[in-house]
Amino acid sequence: MDHSEFRRTAVAPVLAAYAGTPGVDAVMLGGSTARGDADRWSDVEVGVFWARPPTTTERLVAPSVRPGTPEDSQSPWYDYLSLDGLAVDVEHALSSKVEETLDRVLEAHVPDPAGLMLLNGLVDGREIAGPRPELVHHWQRRAATYPRGLSIAIVEQHGPIDKFWRCQMLIERDNPVLLARELLRMTNQLLTVLHAVNGRYSGHVLAFKRLDAMETELVHAPAELARRLRLVFSAPPVEAADVLRQLVEETYDVIEAQLPEVDVARLRERFRADRQPTGGGVQAPPPVGLDA
Known part of the structure; x- marks a missing residue:
């Protein structure tokens, strides 16, 4: 079993737990585990997309989850868990916020780093489950065309x-x-x-x-x-x-x-553009990239 397959097997119960939680639209495996190029240092990334803001109890439905973001903060929320030493990072986001982010980056061409990270994660996403997997597939189709703008x-x-x-x-x-x-x-x-x-x-x-x-x-x-x-x-x-x-x-x-x-x-x-040193009277070495 390679590193990616090991991680997919280990995290499967986590995906299933979130997929069956009321309020969840879809769950997704992301990162190097989804791409299939994980190594022994790789953690596992899980995306959970909600129809409404989750409570802390709902976010902690999977075993051994350690909350990272307070409940009253805005989407996204981040939680962490360890599966016998395997680190799993869980990012929760409102589906409506994902739609807004895709509009901002793909339509308005705003180079928002967090938005670009989300799109990168969506492109890599695999093992999509939950009551509305077609939602993630729709986002992936949108992200598949990178706008020239x-x-x-x-x-x-x-x-x-x-x-x-x-x-x-x-x-x-x-x-x-x-x-x-x-x-x-x-x-x-x-x-x-x-x-x-x-x-x-x-x-x-x-x-x-x-x-x-x-x-x-x-x-x-x-x-x-x-x-x-x-x-x-x-x-x-x-x-x-x-x-x-x-x-x-x-x-x-x-x-x-x-x-x-x-x-x-x-x-x-x-x-x-260059800045020339001044004073001292001692000849400086030639500029970087130029022959003496």
Whole structure:
């Protein structure tokens, strides 16, 4: 039995308990367990969609559930349970709120991270049960078409990758902690943009947790993306920064080819903007990415 099958079997009673609870429209298995690529570190994600706000008692119908969100807060609510050490995260949402979120993201093209996470979860969803499974199937059909307007909105929001000059500053200061933070910030923006260009939903960094599988999914992307991303966080600082610089420039090439509506010249100008150090009289090393 592989890791995904083990988790599907273990969580089946939880899905059944929620599916039979009054007020529930549908339940769904999500995440890596639903996709079939879980590993031994993977938790299990369960979505429960309600016709009305649930009480705490209704949310805790499955055994060993630990409440995470107070009852009087608004949808969604989060609870957690452990099945002999297997972590299960349960997200409860009102079906009406899901509809509102899909309208906001898919129709109004609002790049809301929580909404994008919901859509990503719906696309992955499997083992749908409850009295109204057709509701989830309807949401999945809507999510199957990624709007071009949403791609443009996300690229315009996350495409301006700025202050790359900080890399040289932090390398000269020998500050690997802040350098890593800057590299991660820019990498997250780059990957968010590439997902949007490729019509893939992503709402947070965990969407990028399997680099090789991600590279396979991103048809329009810089070559050898996974290998080069690993270099960004493993190569010596000057090389790492230069690899990221090249990845960003090539990502802008991809945007130009796939989304000509976006003003890529403006994105490049902002990315290439420099800040020159002053004073001291000591010759500084050449800028990151340039030959001495």
